[in-house]
Amino acid sequence: MLRALSQAPMTKLPEDRSEVGFTDYKPAYSQVQAAAEANRCFYCVDAPCISKCPTAINIPEFIRKISTGNVEGAARTIFSSNILGMSCARVCPVEVLCVGACVYNDLEAPPIEIGKLQRYATDAAFAAEWEFFQAGPDTGKSVGLIGGGPAALAAAHELRRLGHAVTIYDAGGLLGGLNTTGVAPYKMRADQALLEAEWVLKIGGVEVVQDVQVGRELGFDELQRKHQALVIAVGLGEDRMLPLPGAELAGIHGAVAFIREFKLNPVDLRAVRHAVVLGGGNTAIDAVRELLGLGVPAVTMVYRGSEAQMSGYAHEWAAAKVDGARAAWQSQPLAFVGEDGHVTAVHCARLDADRRPTGESFEVAAELVLVAIGQARLGEFAAALPGLEVAQGQIVVDADGATGCPGVYAAGDCANGGKEVVNAAAEGKRAAQAIDRYLAGAPGARGVTNV
Numbered sequence: 001m002l003r004a005l006s007q008a009p010m011t012k013l014p015e016d017r018s019e020v021g022f023t024d025y026k027p028a029y030s031q032v033q034a035a036a037e038a039n040r041c042f043y044c045v046d047a048p049c050i051s052k053c054p055t056a057i058n059i060p061e062f063i064r065k066i067s068t069g070n071v072e073g074a075a076r077t078i079f080s081s082n083i084l085g086m087s088c089a090r091v092c093p094v095e096v097l098c099v100g101a102c103v104y105n106d107l108e109a110p111p112i113e114i115g116k117l118q119r120y121a122t123d124a125a126f127a128a129e130w131e132f133f134q135a136g137p138d139t140g141k142s143v144g145l146i147g148g149g150p151a152a153l154a155a156a157h158e159l160r161r162l163g164h165a166v167t168i169y170d171a172g173g174l175l176g177g178l179n180t181t182g183v184a185p186y187k188m189r190a191d192q193a194l195l196e197a198e199w200v201l202k203i204g205g206v207e208v209v210q211d212v213q214v215g216r217e218l219g220f221d222e223l224q225r226k227h228q229a230l231v232i233a234v235g236l237g238e239d240r241m242l243p244l245p246g247a248e249l250a251g252i253h254g255a256v257a258f259i260r261e262f263k264l265n266p267v268d269l270r271a272v273r274h275a276v277v278l279g280g281g282n283t284a285i286d287a288v289r290e291l292l293g294l295g296v297p298a299v300t301m302v303y304r305g306s307e308a309q310m311s312g313y314a315h316e317w318a319a320a321k322v323d324g325a326r327a328a329w330q331s332q333p334l335a336f337v338g339e340d341g342h343v344t345a346v347h348c349a350r351l352d353a354d355r356r357p358t359g360e361s362f363e364v365a366a367e368l369v370l371v372a373i374g375q376a377r378l379g380e381f382a383a384a385l386p387g388l389e390v391a392q393g394q395i396v397v398d399a400d401g402a403t404g405c406p407g408v409y410a411a412g413d414c415a416n417g418g419k420e421v422v423n424a425a426a427e428g429k430r431a432a433q434a435i436d437r438y439l440a441g442a443p444g445a446r447g448v449t450n451v
């Protein structure tokens with residue numbers, strides 16, 4: 001039975017879910033702190049911070065507004081470029097984006113805390129319930145969005161501003177995608193992501209159909225009959241697991257699935273004294289820090305490369321080390337060792353600098369193993385739509401997000417292979433604007449041949 005709602009539901013989450021035990025790692029600014037930081041900004045004319053923001057927020061403009069006490073105007077500036085500005089203020093890797101580009105870095109002085117200023121303005125907007133945007137005049141056109149994560153929400157909002165009817169088809173029961181189920185809780189909790197989804201859809205006119213698997217329970221052909229354009233924003237699939245001896249033992253989980261579980265429910269890790277996380281990306285680092293935060297005394301990351309080679313952000317790993325994280329570099333898991341059906345250790349081979357076995361092997365104790373080696377990419381999903389091309393598990397799109405199937409666009413992780421929330425927000429909005437041109441029959445719009 002499909003559940004159709006005129007607006008996003010504010011789903012009640014369990015109050016005893018494990019994520020609530022984490023504290024905010026970047027506490028919010030007070031008014032005085034925000035004003036002091038905003039006054040440090042040079043309001044650069046050719047601001048490099050803007051060019052590093054995928055949504056191109058006018059950063060000096062919103063900071064200047066904070067400095068003059070116009071917080072509502074600052075929030076308007078942010079949301080005009082990025083409707084997910086509240087969550088991006090918390091989850092963006094600003095160290096490698098806007099803050100990393102701030103001119104203060106060249107002066108060997110602390111860069112402007114752009115993320116914290118953005119949070120100050122957007123939190124104020126949520127608290128005061130300022131409303132900035134209205135739906136555009138009805139165009140009579142309808143767009144179906146497959147997925148309910150950041151890319152879909154950004155696309156939905158922009159399409160409504162442009163006057164198109166929108167329906168979101170979401171496979172899960174919670175809007176927000178990984179923003180709700182996958183963000184480290186010391187950055188943002190699930191209830192904040194749900195609140196944001198609700199806030200975005202306050203623009204009105206977005207139908208949300210939840211608990212529906214497009215391609216299985218609901219065919220593409222049906223959606224194409226109902227809508228004049230579609231956006232595929234389904235994210236990535238389940239965790240990829242390692243088919244090693246002992247993989248059937250209890251206590252071995254995919255990292256994304258585990259993170260979802262403790263964000264939405266209580267988990268009891270009192271029996272876990274040692275945990276191992278396999279992988280070297282940002283999900284692996286998040287999992288390490290989260291396990292330490294959940295009280296596991298010894299957490300070891302096992303990664304095939306060196307510390308310098310890991311794909312996770314260096315600043316995140318530095319923070320993990322401060323939390324007490326351990327690492328086994330240049331190590332390849334060979335088998336899971338168990339007792340009474342439960343994992344007790346990971347058997348590993350030592351690798352050399354070229355990732356060849358050295359002949360040395362060792363075991364790392366683990367009553368819990370999280371596998372963070374990536375998520376499954378799209379496969380059968382794409383076969384149902386003629387013209388939709390998939391390469392290396394990603395939907396192939398042009399610069400506007402258009403696929404090879406006329407009127408079908410894609411945005412977010414399913415098209416970019418797995419990037420940041422801010423990338424998904426940018427791509428969702430860009431696809432919405434391209435669809436607007438497509439529906440208007442604009443010259444050059446992808447799929448339009450009669451102009």
Ligand code: SF4
Nearest residue numbers: 041042044049102103
């Ligand atoms: Fe302000 Fe730094 Fe951006 Fe210049 S680069 S506008 S100083 S935040």
